[in-house]
Amino acid sequence: MAYQDQIAQAHRIVEEARTWSGIDPEAVARMRLQNRFRTGLDIARHTARIMREDMAAYDADPALYTQSLGCWHGFIGQQKMISIKKHFGSTQRRYLYLSGWMVAALRSEFGPLPDQSMHEKTSVPALIEELYTFLRQADARELGLLFRDLDAARKNGNTLREREILTAIDNHQTHIVPIIADIDAGFGNAEATYLLARKMIEAGACCIQIENQVSDEKQCGHQDGKVTVPHEDFIAKLRAVRYAFLELGVDDGLIVARTDSLGAGLTKQIAVSRRPGDLGDLYNGFLDCEEITPETCVNGDVVINRNGRLMRPKRLASNLFQFRPGTGEDRCVLDCITALENGADLLWIETEKPHIEQIAGMVDRIRAVIPDAKLVYNNSPSFNWTVNFRQQVYDAWEKAGRDVSSYDRARLMSAEYDETELAREADERIRTFQADGSRQAGIFHHLITLPTYHTAALSTDNLAKEYFGREGMLGYVRNVQRQEIRQGIACVKHQNMAGSDIGDDHKEYFAGEAALKAGGAHNTMNQFG
Numbered sequence: 001m002a003y004q005d006q007i008a009q010a011h012r013i014v015e016e017a018r019t020w021s022g023i024d025p026e027a028v029a030r031m032r033l034q035n036r037f038r039t040g041l042d043i044a045r046h047t048a049r050i051m052r053e054d055m056a057a058y059d060a061d062p063a064l065y066t067q068s069l070g071c072w073h074g075f076i077g078q079q080k081m082i083s084i085k086k087h088f089g090s091t092q093r094r095y096l097y098l099s100g101w102m103v104a105a106l107r108s109e110f111g112p113l114p115d116q117s118m119h120e121k122t123s124v125p126a127l128i129e130e131l132y133t134f135l136r137q138a139d140a141r142e143l144g145l146l147f148r149d150l151d152a153a154r155k156n157g158n159t160l161r162e163r164e165i166l167t168a169i170d171n172h173q174t175h176i177v178p179i180i181a182d183i184d185a186g187f188g189n190a191e192a193t194y195l196l197a198r199k200m201i202e203a204g205a206c207c208i209q210i211e212n213q214v215s216d217e218k219q220c221g222h223q224d225g226k227v228t229v230p231h232e233d234f235i236a237k238l239r240a241v242r243y244a245f246l247e248l249g250v251d252d253g254l255i256v257a258r259t260d261s262l263g264a265g266l267t268k269q270i271a272v273s274r275r276p277g278d279l280g281d282l283y284n285g286f287l288d289c290e291e292i293t294p295e296t297c298v299n300g301d302v303v304i305n306r307n308g309r310l311m312r313p314k315r316l317a318s319n320l321f322q323f324r325p326g327t328g329e330d331r332c333v334l335d336c337i338t339a340l341e342n343g344a345d346l347l348w349i350e351t352e353k354p355h356i357e358q359i360a361g362m363v364d365r366i367r368a369v370i371p372d373a374k375l376v377y378n379n380s381p382s383f384n385w386t387v388n389f390r391q392q393v394y395d396a397w398e399k400a401g402r403d404v405s406s407y408d409r410a411r412l413m414s415a416e417y418d419e420t421e422l423a424r425e426a427d428e429r430i431r432t433f434q435a436d437g438s439r440q441a442g443i444f445h446h447l448i449t450l451p452t453y454h455t456a457a458l459s460t461d462n463l464a465k466e467y468f469g470r471e472g473m474l475g476y477v478r479n480v481q482r483q484e485i486r487q488g489i490a491c492v493k494h495q496n497m498a499g500s501d502i503g504d505d506h507k508e509y510f511a512g513e514a515a516l517k518a519g520g521a522h523n524t525m526n527q528f529g
Helices: 003-017 025-034 040-060 074-088 100-106 123-155 159-170 190-203 231-247 279-284 328-341 356-367 385-399 421-431 433-440 451-467 473-487 500-514 524-528
Strands: 066-070 094-098 179-182 207-211 254-259 289-291 304-306 309-313 346-349 375-378 443-448
Touching (some): 003 025, 025 123, 025 500, 040 190, 040 207, 040 254, 074 094, 074 123, 074 451, 094 100, 094 123, 094 443, 100 123, 100 179, 100 451, 123 190, 190 207, 207 231, 231 328, 254 328, 279 328, 328 346, 385 421, 421 433, 433 443, 451 473
Parallel strands (some): 066 094, 066 443, 094 179, 346 375
Antiparallel strands (some): 289 309
16 A cells, blocks of 8 residues: 555544544554564465465576575574665565574574474474564664655655655565575474474465475485485375465465485385385385395394385384485485475475586476476585586586696695686586576575575684784774775664664654654764764
8 A cells, every 4th residue: 555545544543533633644654564564474475475476487487586595593684685675676586594404503492403303393483483573674674764764855845855755665675575494304293294384384484395304313404314204204294284374374385395315315114005106116116125035034024015026125223224325316306296296386306416417307307297397406505616616617628528637626625726717617607506507407496505604603703803813993893894884784873773763763653742762963873874
């Protein structure tokens, strides 16, 4: 609703109440616009529509892929979206990612934990709610600045400027964007998955990512020892998440089905199979087995019938069963097709390296069955991007017959290669990886799971080194505050960012001329213009 229409509506409400003479209808309109999304479900419905529209746009043109960065705190997510609006003028096709890894490492009451689903499950919806609280505050702050500019234009009689600001208010783009939220392996059985998904959706999540690992054996996607579940178990959890969306009226909510089969060589259970060629039989067909006879069976053997032959799956001391080596890609393809045929909207294939040809090879096989299959891809900090891409270039050059004798493939991370032609080509491949992957390998969404974990550590290290060293206070002023001022970082006015101006506006609404406001002439924030 346009700003002037909001004022008119509030005016009618206040007039009808008769005793609300001290309520300013324009202030009501401002507060409503600053709080456009009243509930998490409002956010989930709004952002689900955005993602659906973006998926359709990508299907028409793979250059229109989407991106996100993982954020472990509401403030980090807020500053990311403020930065995007500042530099690019629009939040279009830019999302947030909620990483289970970062929740475990940074948000658990137990302290730092590995990514093994040991953290409190409620910390996930709590972080979703926190992220959207900070994004809503970013809306309120930005609109509050426009309202102040509008008041100044009116006071100065500048009607042209007043019209410009009114247009900006009516066309204001919210900082509220989709969050792809990590539910790990569901934190238990299908009922537990449903209950947690419901909490996440109520907090604002329009898109939930779930993986096919065993909940109580869950490992980070880039660690060893991953254990997958049979397809029927995973399908039950996909349905649980879908029921949660439908129960809450987020009918176009999205599910990302993640397969860890490429790096998972183990399963906790043998799938139920009722007939040859069904899903259970296909899953069991990947088991590493040896043929036996009734005479060679020993006490405690688990035996399956494969085409009339008795087969003994290899069972480890941990009571886990082993897949045949080299079956990871085939299992990934089957996982993805099965997930899409059973309610998933997007796929996530966790790989061990960022290699477009490898990803594209699997996606081509999936798209032969489901042509509009699309990936969410983890541009992971667990990959050594420098080494991987330098080795890819080295291998391509060697295959093409180029002389690579001046390079040591095992030492390509060395800084001595930074200015070489090989390093420059590798960096260019890294630069275009997202566009190339979206065009060639069906990647709709590129994310980095835990970048802000690393940026926080790096920036803190740099500040500590200088502030506690010879540079002293200059280490902060030169490398932080001076850069904030010159780069137009909104947080240089930290009181404003924390909401002091919004609070002053409210004080004036509530108390009029009697309001005791913080933003007067003696506020040191005025030193920053």
